[in-house]
Amino acid sequence: MVTIKDVAAHAGVAFKTVSRVVNNDPTVKPKNREKVLKAIEELGYRPNRAAQMTRRKKSGVVGFIADELLRVPYTFDLIRGAQDLAWKHNKELMVLNVNVDKYSVEGAVNHLFEHRAEGIIYAAMYHREVTLPAQFSEVPTVLANCYDSSNDYPSIVPDEKEAAREITTSMLRKGYKRIAFLNLNENIIAAKLRKQGVEQAFADAGVSPDNLIIESVIVGDENEERSVTRKRAAELIKNFKPDAILCGQDPMAVEVYFVVQALGLQVGKDIGIGSFDDWDIIPSLVQPGLTTMALPHYEMGQWAFNYLLEERTDKVKESARFTLVSRQSF
Amino acid sequence: MVTIKDVAAHAGVAFKTVSRVVNNDPTVKPKNREKVLKAIEELGYRPNRAAQMTRRKKSGVVGFIADELLRVPYTFDLIRGAQDLAWKHNKELMVLNVNVDKYSVEGAVNHLFEHRAEGIIYAAMYHREVTLPAQFSEVPTVLANCYDSSNDYPSIVPDEKEAAREITTSMLRKGYKRIAFLNLNENIIAAKLRKQGVEQAFADAGVSPDNLIIESVIVGDENEERSVTRKRAAELIKNFKPDAILCGQDPMAVEVYFVVQALGLQVGKDIGIGSFDDWDIIPSLVQPGLTTMALPHYEMGQWAFNYLLEERTDKVKESARFTLVSRQSF
DNA sequence: ACCCAAATAAACAACGTTGTCTTTTTGTAA
DNA sequence: TTACAAAAAGACAACGTTGTTTATTTGGGT
Numbered sequence: 001m002v003t004i005k006d007v008a009a010h011a012g013v014a015f016k017t018v019s020r021v022v023n024n025d026p027t028v029k030p031k032n033r034e035k036v037l038k039a040i041e042e043l044g045y046r047p048n049r050a051a052q053m054t055r056r057k058k059s060g061v062v063g064f065i066a067d068e069l070l071r072v073p074y075t076f077d078l079i080r081g082a083q084d085l086a087w088k089h090n091k092e093l094m095v096l097n098v099n100v101d102k103y104s105v106e107g108a109v110n111h112l113f114e115h116r117a118e119g120i121i122y123a124a125m126y127h128r129e130v131t132l133p134a135q136f137s138e139v140p141t142v143l144a145n146c147y148d149s150s151n152d153y154p155s156i157v158p159d160e161k162e163a164a165r166e167i168t169t170s171m172l173r174k175g176y177k178r179i180a181f182l183n184l185n186e187n188i189i190a191a192k193l194r195k196q197g198v199e200q201a202f203a204d205a206g207v208s209p210d211n212l213i214i215e216s217v218i219v220g221d222e223n224e225e226r227s228v229t230r231k232r233a234a235e236l237i238k239n240f241k242p243d244a245i246l247c248g249q250d251p252m253a254v255e256v257y258f259v260v261q262a263l264g265l266q267v268g269k270d271i272g273i274g275s276f277d278d279w280d281i282i283p284s285l286v287q288p289g290l291t292t293m294a295l296p297h298y299e300m301g302q303w304a305f306n307y308l309l310e311e312r313t314d315k316v317k318e319s320a321r322f323t324l325v326s327r328q329s330f
Numbered sequence: 331m332v333t334i335k336d337v338a339a340h341a342g343v344a345f346k347t348v349s350r351v352v353n354n355d356p357t358v359k360p361k362n363r364e365k366v367l368k369a370i371e372e373l374g375y376r377p378n379r380a381a382q383m384t385r386r387k388k389s390g391v392v393g394f395i396a397d398e399l400l401r402v403p404y405t406f407d408l409i410r411g412a413q414d415l416a417w418k419h420n421k422e423l424m425v426l427n428v429n430v431d432k433y434s435v436e437g438a439v440n441h442l443f444e445h446r447a448e449g450i451i452y453a454a455m456y457h458r459e460v461t462l463p464a465q466f467s468e469v470p471t472v473l474a475n476c477y478d479s480s481n482d483y484p485s486i487v488p489d490e491k492e493a494a495r496e497i498t499t500s501m502l503r504k505g506y507k508r509i510a511f512l513n514l515n516e517n518i519i520a521a522k523l524r525k526q527g528v529e530q531a532f533a534d535a536g537v538s539p540d541n542l543i544i545e546s547v548i549v550g551d552e553n554e555e556r557s558v559t560r561k562r563a564a565e566l567i568k569n570f571k572p573d574a575i576l577c578g579q580d581p582m583a584v585e586v587y588f589v590v591q592a593l594g595l596q597v598g599k600d601i602g603i604g605s606f607d608d609w610d611i612i613p614s615l616v617q618p619g620l621t622t623m624a625l626p627h628y629e630m631g632q633w634a635f636n637y638l639l640e641e642r643t644d645k646v647k648e649s650a651r652f653t654l655v656s657r658q659s660f
Numbered sequence: 661a662c663c664c665a666a667a668t669a670a671a672c673a674a675c676g677t678t679g680t681c682t683t684t685t686t687g688t689a690a
Numbered sequence: 691t692t693a694c695a696a697a698a699a700g701a702c703a704a705c706g707t708t709g710t711t712t713a714t715t716t717g718g719g720t
Contacts (some may be wrong), residue, residue, distance in 0.1 A: 258587075
């Protein structure tokens with residue numbers, strides 16, 4: 001590979017001058033600068049990042065530990081949010097996908113330490129509490145889409161309660177009067193908070209809680225559990241007769257669409273449906289399009305990266321707002 | 331940060347001895363090795379990768395350029411396939427998400443050159459032809475999920491024809507006799523090849539092509555185009571009266587499910603449905619589960635990385651087999 | 661005890677950069 | 691012209707490693 005000295009020889013200057021040109025040092029005469037740039041061009045010189053790092057004693061590397069993250073598609077926006085900013089600031093985002101079976105978190109952190117990462121973003125697949133190994137205390141760390149039990153790290157999580165309040169309020173404002181909320185399993189923090197938000201919206205609007213029913217459904221990948229969702233939804237519609245159904249996540253909403261259609265009803269006309277996540281193409285795949293609260297993953301990724309960039313040290317617990325994506329389902 | 335010299339001082343040996351221990355050089359007396367390991371442990375020493383790289387003149391970095399990749403969730407398996415192998419061989423997979431609006435491919439390649447990447451995997455979001463800038467010729471490059479017009483680079487793509495042949499044959503073997511294939515737009519290479527595969531299966535089975543109808547549907551994100559799919563599917567069912575429908579991608583299949591249900595038919599009973607992709611949770615979200623040909627993204631990622639690892643130079647055009655994921659839709 | 665080869669450890673240079681200090685060149689005022 | 695400060699360029703060390711060469715220690719055979 002061509003080095004700074006090759007360029008210097010080719011341009012007929014001292015190698016330090018080349019370094020100056022590369023680093024935009026203004027104390028280089030225009031004529032020399034031109035010669036050097038020409039030589040760089042001709043030889044196809046590119047600075048060696050590893051050598052720069054050793055000398056500068058700065059790595060420019062920020063680690064991104066994705067805790068099982070990549071099994072849910074839209075969470076990738078977390079990475080994009082961080083990556084876009086990293087690129088803009090000429091930093092390296094080193095993404096490590098940790099997976100209990102294969103790479104331990106410890107392994108990932110070691111890896112990052114060897115690269116002298118200047119900060120670490122630890123992101124979880126779904127909003128939850130995590131416990132980090134002690135190693136993390138050696139380097140600035142931010143949690144995204146999760147928070148730690150001991151309050152040792154700053155974190156940013158989606159504002160579940162506000163999202164639930166917002167979508168419910170939106171439903172009530174549109175004239176829906178009787179809402180069934182098919183919530184996720186309530187031992188998930190998101191479900192707990194959303195329940196509060198929905199109730200809050202009813203209270204704010206002065207609508208009697210008699211017109212609200214909240215049920216938790218355990219959602220998993222297996223077909224049994226999926227059919228449970230359908231059965232519950234069918235029962236709810238029959239017994240509670242809601243004019244709108246709010247679902248804990250978009251895949252649940254798809255199932256409700258099928259149930260509604262099977263009952264001969266039309267989504268968005270006979271019954272409103274709303275949901276959470278904005279999961280990949282799902283909301284635009286169904287017809288009519290599903291109105292859903294989009295998770296603020298991109299923003300969380302950006303916020304996390306920015307926290308590190310600004311070298312903040314406050315242990316803030318930030319929350320990020322969902323965005324209401326209106327389609328035609330209510 | 332603690333350096334190799336700090337460890338040496340703490341252990342009372344020359345710093346070169348520490349280096350030897352770190353690199354598993356056998357010519358270190360057990361007693362010294364122990365002393366050094368103890369010192370490493372106590373000081374929390376971690377080798378500086380940047381310094382190693384400068385001295386060794388090897389980066390251990392493999393670049394992964396994801397061309398708009400990350401907008402389709404399952405394509406992430408391409409990265410996982412490469413990443414898992416990278417980890418195993420103690421290499422760094424540097425993932426760069428290129429996006430026409432933001433980072434040019436050239437920018438990404440420059441970046442990788444600065445890191446002295448030893449190879450580059452260029453992966454596309456969907457199976458297609460690409461044209462790479464000349465820069466790539468400076469470093470070993472493999473294409474994944476795409477191929478280049480000029481045959482300058484080795485590539486691996488999904489074996490579309492074989493996949494189509496396989497799933498069609500599977501349908502025919504299960505007794506379906508009259509199949510409608512809702513293909514993707516035929517200017518997509520995948521669609522062209524799959525059509526051949528489907529026809530081949532009919533020929534192999536000795537079934538008259540009168541029992542096969544193939545239509546292309548342009549699929550996009552917009553609602554109009556989606557409704558086109560539904561209309562076409564409804565017409566096909568009414569006019570051609572197929573006993574099975576093969577769809578060009580899972581999202582299309584979901585729409586067909588809705589159409590089928592609206593017509594009062596039952597998927598898997600009154601009509602079989604098959605598809606391509608194994609797109610995220612979609613196939614297991616619908617009921618009955620959708621039988622689909624899973625794209626071999628993970629394998630392609632592995633193959634591509636392995637090609638670079640083995641320092642191959644042959645310009646092979648490899649193809650990877652889909653996997654039939656049987657659920658209950660046919 | 662002594663020699664000598666083999667085993668081990670140390671010393672020193674090198675990797676490709678940037679930081680610091682010194683030297684040379686340039687331009688201006690006398 | 692000469693003097694002299696400012697600007698520019700160069701020389702050299704340093705970053706934290708590993709490769710290579712040189713020095714020391716070890717141990718077995720006399």
